[in-house]
Amino acid sequence: MTITDEKIKEEFQSLPEDFWDFKLSTTHDLTHGLHSYPAMMVYPISRNIIKIYKKYQPIETLLDPFMGSGTVLVEGMLGNIPNIYGVDLNPLAVLMSEVKTTPLSxxxxxxxxxxxxxxxxxxxxxxxxxxxxxxxxxxxxxxxxxxxxxxxxxxxxxxxxxxxxxxxxxxxxxxxxxxxxxxxxxxxxxxxxxxxxxxxxxxxxxxxxxxxxxxxxxxxxxxxxxxxxxxxxxxxxxxxxxxxxxxxxxxxxxxxxxxxFMCYDVFHSSVHISYEDTRFLNTVPNHSVDLVITSPPYGDSMTTVAYGQFSRLSLQWLNLNDPNQQNVIDIDKTLLGGKPYCNKQQWALLGSQTLTETLGRIADKDLFRAYDVFGFYIDLDKCLYSISNKMKKGGYQFWVVGNRTVKLQTLQTDKILSEMAQKYGLKYLFSFGRNISNKTMPSLNSPTNEPGARVRTMTKEIIVVLKKE
Ligand SMILES: C[S@@+](CC[C@H](N)C(=O)[O-])C[C@H]1O[C@@H](n2cnc3c(N)ncnc32)[C@H](O)[C@@H]1O
Incomplete structure (x- = not known):
């Protein structure tokens, strides 16, 4: 760790334990509130990360590779960051992000x-x-x-x-x-x-x-x-x-x-929004990104957050889906973890001991659930690789993740992510937690897709900080 890394870590770790909960913050003002979206990031998270990080390192280019409704991009504009990239595979998220980051005359x-x-x-x-x-x-x-x-x-x-x-x-x-x-x-x-x-x-x-x-x-x-x-x-x-x-x-x-929104000084950023799969990320120039702030999907949209289901009626009305409107593309199947990956031999290849052990315990109860879970992490690993290629040396990544439970086994995504990231030159620096209180996702969710049948999902998130070496 460099002296600057130590200083950044120290500042983040000196904050009160509940600092990142933002229990009392409103999250729908400015263009953040133009449209609802599942699991929106509470914007003071990215606002404060940008504010603190800027004290120590300049930010020329910011990327959110899972931009969703565009929260991080809007905060990047408010933080006067010159280049901002956002990517998502849901066309409704692309429309939302476009509109939220386009000040009108x-x-x-x-x-x-x-x-x-x-x-x-x-x-x-x-x-x-x-x-x-x-x-x-x-x-x-x-x-x-x-x-x-x-x-x-x-x-x-x-x-x-x-x-x-x-x-x-x-x-x-x-x-x-x-x-x-x-x-x-x-x-x-x-x-x-x-x-x-x-x-x-x-x-x-x-x-x-x-x-x-x-x-x-x-x-x-x-x-x-x-x-x-x-x-x-x-x-x-x-x-x-x-x-x-x-x-x-x-x-x-x-x-x-x-x-x-237009009362703020938001006219200096050049914002690039793409409808793209983050596993490939062709629209972002290599070695250009100083800072990534993102919250990836939790995986397994059937039991957590179904972006495709949420967006379907809008996409159909807006003709943003299949042009002939007869076959509805099931977006949830195209997103991270949309498909199972049935190859047990490859579990260890992702480089996460924690993942391999957890998959083993899930497989003892239900092999096919283990394949589902592996499908998500194999996709996440591809994203880590492509995002890593976009980073400048020394650039930071802040990942807001939740640890969900499958077959009573906790998937420690924070740990798994840090372990998988190492092989792409991404070093784990530190992490900090937050209680979910304001996030626009239900803490009670239906595991079976039956209306009314609900279980408690995540109540905590962890923010993992990685550095490109
Ligand atoms: C937790 S949400 C992000 C929410 C966002 N931070 C906000 O404040 O609205 C995760 C997003 O990842 C997107 N996503 C999932 N798989 C993707 C992929 N392979 N490529 C690009 N985006 C993807 C989903 O469409 C969803 O919008």
Whole structure:
């Protein structure tokens, strides 16, 4: 360790034990609050890491290789870092990060005001049309809007018949009616078509992000959960969302947050956002990164956080998924740990004694669960390799990780990560812990994908600090 390393370590370790909990901090101000996302990083974590690190080493380039909703990137801008890179394999995360890191000019804010005025002019008429259509579906066709069949799986048929949808004003995707009431489909589609007329790309993306949040709040999902669970039939029958009201409410909120963000000096960073798999990381130049701050997925989205499920309805409405909208790409299968890796012989190759021993104990109970777990770490190891290649010598990495439990065995990801990293010239320096209190993920989660069936997941996170040698 150099003298600077010692000093950085000393400063981090001199902080009070609960310093990193940020129990009382609000986490949704500025552009951080433009859209919800599972397991968002509590932003004071990255803000304080940047503040402390900057005292000792300059930061030319910051990278978050699992940027999610873009928390670290926004903090990089507020910290005046010249180059900022963010990568994610979820197209909704890419849209969110783009919008959150793109300050709008006053001319662009004016365009949004005009959009609001023009959209309100067609609000009453659209609501009338959507109410009539809703009535037609429920009363004339006598369809049960809570059933899986009929409106649930063939909404497009009824829409086409009613509206004579020759010019494809209404889009289709699988189970559209299962997730949206008849009137909501018509309202959402009208708002979306209106947004698409907006020529300015930054303004259009800003509005599409508002639309995405509106999709979520007006869908038939239970909004208290990040996974896709539908409301009960009894609840649905009395459910009466108004997409226009929701959209205007979220739009006004987001405009205020963007204005607050623009009061800060956030115009000096060059932000590069990519839709990419961090196992490859081709969009970030080699040997360019001074600082990485990131929180990787916990692995095993079935039992922890399902980014794909959370994003699916927005991706379908925004056509950010499969272009023909028939086959929904299961994003969760493409992310880290999306596939099992059935080769026991390779367990030791990752270079982590802790991992090899834990996999052995899991395999004694359930070999296939061990393969699942190994699939995650083999992917994480590939990311360590690719990220390591992007680092400048002497650069630091701060990894915020949680240690989940599989078959009653704790996966000590902090330790496993440090052990695996060594072979890529990444030296473990120190780590510190935090209690999860504000993080936007449920501490109670469904292990079986059944609504209501819940177990306690993680309540602590560990921040592991590595250095590129
Ligand atoms: C814990 S979240 C990051 C949350 C983020 N710190 C925030 O504040 O919103 C992990 C992210 O990793 C992304 N991810 C998972 N596997 C990936 C891969 N192979 N390449 C790039 N991103 C990936 C997920 O889509 C998810 O957005």
């Amino acid at each position: 006053s001319a662009q804010l004016e365009m949004i005001e005009i959009h609001k005025i023009n959209l309100s002019k067609i609000k009453e008429q659209t609501i009338k049309v959507s109410d009539d259509f809703d009535k037609y579906v429920r009363e004339e066709l006598r369809l049960d809007i809570t059933a899986k069949k009929g409106w649930g799986d063939s909404a497009h048929k009824y829409i086409d018949n009613y509206f004579n949808n020759k010019n494809n004003n209404y889009q289709h995707f699988m189970n559209l009616g299962f997730w949206f009431l008849p009137k909501v489909v018509i309202q959402l589609q009208t708002i979306k078509n209106f947004i698409l007329h907006e020529a300015d790309i930054a303004v259009r993306n800003f509005l599409l992000l508002v639309f995405s949040e509106t999709v979520r709040t007006t869908s038939n999902t239970r909004n208290s959960e990040f996974k896709l669970f539908r409301m009960t039939a009894a609840k649905l029958l009395n459910y009466n969302p108004n997409a226009f009201e929701e959209y205007f409410k979220i739009l006004n909120r987001n405009v205020e947050k963007m204005k607050d």
